[in-house]
Structures are given as C-alpha cells and as structure tokens.
Amino acid sequence: MxxxxxxxxxxxxxxxxxxxxxxxxxxxxxxxxxxxxxAPSAQAQSASAASAPIATLYATLTRAEASDAGAPEARAALIGPAVDQAFDLETVLRNSVGLRYAGLSADEKAKLLRAFRDYTVARYVSNFKPGAGAKFTIAPATRPSPFGNGVIVDTTIGGSSDTPTAVDYVMQAGSGGYRIVDVLLDAHISQVATQRADFSSALNSGGVPALIALMNRKTQTFMQN
Incomplete structure (x- = not known):
C-alpha cells in the first residue's frame, strides 16, 4: 500500500x-x-499459469537439442517428465480413442496409456534432435478455447531460417493446474482428431492389442529416426 x-x-x-x-x-x-x-490482473495471472507448462516443455526441448544431450534414450529420459507435467495424457488418449474408450477395461486403459506416453515422448525425441536449433515463442496472452471451458496458448516453433509454424495448445485447468489436452498444428489442425482417425483404424482391425502394436511401432521408428 x-x-x-x-x-x-x-x-x-x-x-x-x-x-x-x-x-x-x-x-x-x-x-x-x-x-x-x-497488482497484476487476474487475467494476466491466469495466462501465466496456463503457459507455464508449455514454457517448461520448451525449455526441456531446448536442452534436448544441445550437442551433448546424448543418445535418444537419454533424451527420452530428459523429455519424459516434462511431457508428464505439461500434458493431461489420459484426457488426450481418451479423446483420441473416442467413445469406445469408456467401454475398455481398467487394464486395457492402463496398457494403452503406457504405450501412448512412450509414443508421445518418442515423437518429441525425433522432432527435436541435437543441433536442430528450433526457436520457441509463447504469446503473452491466452484466448478462449472453442472446445469447452479451457484456454488456448498460442506459440510458434521455427528454425533460424524457417518460417515459424503456429503450434497452439488447448489448456484445461484441473486440480494440478493447467495441462495440455490438444495441440493445434498450423493453428487449426487438431492432433487429437488426427490421432482419432489413425487409432480408430487400428481398433477396428484388432482392438486394443492392435492399437498398442501400432503405437509401439511408431515409438520404435521415432527413437531410431
């Protein structure tokens, strides 16, 4: 005062x-x-809270791009905790599977979540290799999400010579704070919707074992790429 x-x-x-x-x-x-x-406005404080998990994720990806970040397994160990903190992986998986997720057993859900977590981490390992030099920016303000009661954090990712790509995050607040429930590539392509089409094909062909096998194959490819 x-x-x-x-x-x-x-x-x-x-x-x-x-x-x-x-x-x-x-x-x-x-x-x-x-x-x-x-005092800072409540809106500014909310925007800061919503973007904090993304800032932590981007800082980790920057470290994973360092020349001494090590082999893919070492970078996966580095990136994994940041993914766990930033994403609500269970919600992303549930929305990616669709309506049939509710009918799965607890054991099937647990196995799917483990495979999906490995798949998500491996994708970051593949995309952000040592020497990649990606540049990250995070917009200071959020905007309302059209998908429920969350907010969207706008960011860009680009290299030193590339045109930055808009990568926006749909954030929802829970007991542990804000977490990512979807990623919008080029500001409009829903990663959840894309995964739903991919996952649905596997589930239709062979149920949960086929979907786990699909994610495991993608994980292995990402880790070797």
Missing part, C-alpha cells in the same frame, strides 16, 4: 472561513493508492 504525503492548499480569495477549513482538513488526509490497482 502506497501512502502519498499531504499537500498544503493555497489560500483562495472569496472562500469562507468554514469552507477553507474543510478543504485544509481534507488535504491533510493521506491519499491511499489501492494495492488492487497495482
């Missing part, structure tokens, strides 16, 4: 003694500047 010193008012002709006394009394009171006006 900031307190400004009192100021003396100059005497003015024509003022009554009573009015002059009242003005002097009022001027002697300290002027208070509200702490609320000085």
């Amino acid at each position: 900031t307190v400004l010193p009192a100021k003396k008012l100059p005497a003015r002709r024509g003022l009554s003694a009573a009015l002059l006394s009242a003005l002097i009394a009022a001027a002697s009171l300290p002027m208070v500047v509200s702490d609320i006006a000085l």
